[in-house]
Amino acid sequence: MVAATKAVEISPLDAQVRGRRAGVLYDSNLKADAIKELEFAVSLRPRDDSLWLQLGVLRDELHQPDALLAFNEAVRLAPYYGHPKWQRGNYLLRSGRYDEAFEDLRIAAESNQSLVPSLIDLAWGVSRENTQQTEQWAGITEDRKRPSA
Numbered sequence: 001m002v003a004a005t006k007a008v009e010i011s012p013l014d015a016q017v018r019g020r021r022a023g024v025l026y027d028s029n030l031k032a033d034a035i036k037e038l039e040f041a042v043s044l045r046p047r048d049d050s051l052w053l054q055l056g057v058l059r060d061e062l063h064q065p066d067a068l069l070a071f072n073e074a075v076r077l078a079p080y081y082g083h084p085k086w087q088r089g090n091y092l093l094r095s096g097r098y099d100e101a102f103e104d105l106r107i108a109a110e111s112n113q114s115l116v117p118s119l120i121d122l123a124w125g126v127s128r129e130n131t132q133q134t135e136q137w138a139g140i141t142e143d144r145k146r147p148s149a
Contacts (some may be wrong), residue, residue: 015045017053031062049077053084058089067091075104082111098126101138 001076011017022037040054045051049076056070071088078084109115120138127133134140 007088013044014104015048015051018044019051022054022058026058031058034058035062035064047077049074049084052077053087056091057087060087068095080111082108083113086112086115093122093126098137102139106137106139 004055018037018041022034022041025031025034025037035055035058037104038058042048042051044056052070052074052129056067056074059067059070068088068091068106071091074084075088085104089101089108092098092101092104095101105115105119105122112134120134120140121132123137127137
């Protein structure tokens with residue numbers, strides 16, 4: 001914590017330094033302070049999708065309703081990256097917004113094939129093992145993607 005605080009003293013307007021300090025605060029279980037650091041980092045570098053994504057994840061963890069705003073900004077800034085859509089999709093899923101959630105999750109899995117098993121598992125669980133609903137939400141159109149019974 002001391003090194004992170006010293007780094008902020010040396011470079012108070014460096015978004016990367018602020019983001020790293022947010023990580024240290026988070027690891028020290030000072031999550032409200034970590035959010036403040038991330039918010040400041042975002043104000044310094046508002047076009048940094050990674051900072052917005054970190055802010056969304058932390059706000060989500062603390063059940064803050066403005067988490068979705070941060071996820072939306074991360075997706076807007078990095079529309080072709082799968083990770084922001086995967087995170088936003090999971091947030092929407094926990095919020096009960098299934099169709100929107102699975103749209104994001106499908107797009108993320110298309111860009112990162114290693115996410116396909118997780119996508120299918122999520123759809124299978126949320127649908128309460130309903131094959132037709134799982135196929136719809138997961139976007140299964142090929143036999144090789146179908147879940148095994």
